[in-house]
Amino acid sequence: MEIYSTLTRSKETFETMNDNRINLFVCGPTVYDDAHIGHGRTYISFDTIKRYWEYKGYTVFYIQNITDVDDKIIKRSKETGIPAGDIAKKFEKRYIEDMAKLNVTGVNLFARATDHMGEIIDQIQRLIDKGFAYETEDGVYFGIDNFKEFGKLSNRNIEELESHREIAKTTKKNPIDFALWKKRENVDEPVWNSPWGEGRPGWHIEDTAITEYYFGPQYDVHGGGLDLIFPHHEAEITQMEAVSGKSPMVNYWLHTGFLNVSGEKMSKSLNNFITIRELLKEYDADVFRFFVLSTHYRSPIDFSKESLHQSEKSLDKIKKYYESLECEIIENATSDYAPLKIAKEEFFKSMDDDFNTPKAIAAIFGLINDSKSEIDSLADEDVSAIREFLDDVGFILGIDFVLKDTGSSDELLTLISDVRQELRNNKQYELSDKIRNQLTDLGYEISD
Incomplete structure (x- = not known):
C-alpha cells in the first residue's frame, strides 16, 4: 500500500511503527456551531480510510480531539449570554449525532481539550524548562527562533507566519511566536489554574498534549483538512519535536482537499x-x-x-x-x-x-x-x-447497498411502465421515448 504524505510531497510505502497497529489522530471540530458539509467531507474520508485499514487486518486506534475551549466559543458565549461550557457541550453532542447519521463510526475516542488540562500544562512547563518557551505578562509563548525546522511541513518561511485565532502581543519576544497559554483577560471567560496564573491553553498545544498522552511522542498518521497545514499542524510539529527531541513526530501526514459550493x-x-x-x-x-x-x-x-x-x-x-x-x-x-x-x-x-x-x-x-x-x-x-x-x-x-422499501413508489413505476408500453403499442414513440429518458435521468433503466 502506498499513501501520499504532505511532509514529503510524495507517495510512500505504508509501514506501521508497531506491527499491525495504527495510531491515527485527526483534528476534530471547535464546538461553537453545527458541523458543516466541509467537516462531513473530511470525516467521511478518514472514516473510510480507517475502514479499509481494518478490512486489511490492521487494528486502528483513531482519536479526534474536541476543541471545547476557544476564542470562538467565548465570543458565542458573549453574544448569547450562555456559558461557554454549555455551548461547547451542546454542539459537541450535535456534532457526534451528525457523524452517526453520516455513518462516521470509526472514531475510538473523542478527546476534549478540557479533559486534558493536566497534560497541556505539563507539556508547556517542559517546553519552558528546555528553553523553547517563555512567560510574559499576558501568557506563555513558543519562541519560533528556538526551533530551526519550523516550516518543514508547509514549505513556508518563518517570516510568512500569520497569527491565527490570536492577536499579536507586544509582550512577545518575536511577533510571530505563538501562544501556548493565555492568561485571564476578562472575569467572564473560562479559566484554569496553572503555574503562570489563571488562564486557558492556546489552540495548538491541546493536540500535541493529547497525542503524547495516548500515543507517545511519535505515531503513525495525522490527518485533517488542507487549511490546517499552516499554522496549526506546523505548530504541532514544532511543539512535539521540541519537547521530545524526537523526529519525526508523525510518519504520514494526510490532508483532505477543500470543499466549495457551486464553485x-x-x-x-x-x-x-x-x-x-x-x-x-x-x-x-x-x-x-x-x-x-x-x-x-x-x-x-x-x-x-x-x-x-x-x-x-x-x-x-x-x-x-x-x-x-x-x-x-x-x-x-x-x-x-x-x-x-x-x-x-x-x-x-x-x-x-x-x-x-x-x-x-x-x-x-x-x-x-x-x-x-x-x-x-x-x-x-x-x-x-x-x-x-x-x-x-x-x-x-460505509454505504448500505440494500434498497430501502419504496412501497407505493414501485407501484407507480409499474403504472408508468404500463402506460409507456401502451404508447409504444399505439406507435407514439416520441412520447414513449421522452418518458424513458426522464426515468433514466431519475436512475431507472428501461430496456425495450
Whole structure:
C-alpha cells in the first residue's frame, strides 16, 4: 500500500511503527456551531480510510480531539449570554449525532481539550524548562527562533507566519511566536489554574498534549483538512519535536482537499454555508457519502444540487444491481467469473494507491456493465461471490447497498411502465421515448 504524505510531497510505502497497529489522530471540530458539509467531507474520508485499514487486518486506534475551549466559543458565549461550557457541550453532542447519521463510526475516542488540562500544562512547563518557551505578562509563548525546522511541513518561511485565532502581543519576544497559554483577560471567560496564573491553553498545544498522552511522542498518521497545514499542524510539529527531541513526530501526514459550493468558497457571508443537518433534511446520508468518495480525498470537491443528484442516480444503479443478485447464499463462495476477478483486482489496487476511491468505485460500475446482462444465467457460486464482494465494498465505503422499501413508489413505476408500453403499442414513440429518458435521468433503466 502506498499513501501520499504532505511532509514529503510524495507517495510512500505504508509501514506501521508497531506491527499491525495504527495510531491515527485527526483534528476534530471547535464546538461553537453545527458541523458543516466541509467537516462531513473530511470525516467521511478518514472514516473510510480507517475502514479499509481494518478490512486489511490492521487494528486502528483513531482519536479526534474536541476543541471545547476557544476564542470562538467565548465570543458565542458573549453574544448569547450562555456559558461557554454549555455551548461547547451542546454542539459537541450535535456534532457526534451528525457523524452517526453520516455513518462516521470509526472514531475510538473523542478527546476534549478540557479533559486534558493536566497534560497541556505539563507539556508547556517542559517546553519552558528546555528553553523553547517563555512567560510574559499576558501568557506563555513558543519562541519560533528556538526551533530551526519550523516550516518543514508547509514549505513556508518563518517570516510568512500569520497569527491565527490570536492577536499579536507586544509582550512577545518575536511577533510571530505563538501562544501556548493565555492568561485571564476578562472575569467572564473560562479559566484554569496553572503555574503562570489563571488562564486557558492556546489552540495548538491541546493536540500535541493529547497525542503524547495516548500515543507517545511519535505515531503513525495525522490527518485533517488542507487549511490546517499552516499554522496549526506546523505548530504541532514544532511543539512535539521540541519537547521530545524526537523526529519525526508523525510518519504520514494526510490532508483532505477543500470543499466549495457551486464553485465558490463556502461562507456565511455568501449565503452558501450548509450544515450537515440542513443537508440531511433533503438528501440521504448514503448519497452524500457516495458524493464525497467519488472524488479523491486530496482533491478539491465542488458541491451542488446537480452533483448530489448525479451521485444519487449512480448509487441507485449499484443498489438496483445488488438487489438483482438473487441466489442461494453460499458462505465464502469461490468464483472464477472474469468480470468479478477484474473488478476485485481493480478495486483493491485503487484503494492501495493512496485510497483512490473514485477509481475503486469505477471498478464496481465496470462489474455492473460487464455482468448485468447475464446475471440470471450465472451459477449461484458466482452470484453469491459477487454479493460477498459488494458487501465488503459496502463496509469499506460505509454505504448500505440494500434498497430501502419504496412501497407505493414501485407501484407507480409499474403504472408508468404500463402506460409507456401502451404508447409504444399505439406507435407514439416520441412520447414513449421522452418518458424513458426522464426515468433514466431519475436512475431507472428501461430496456425495450
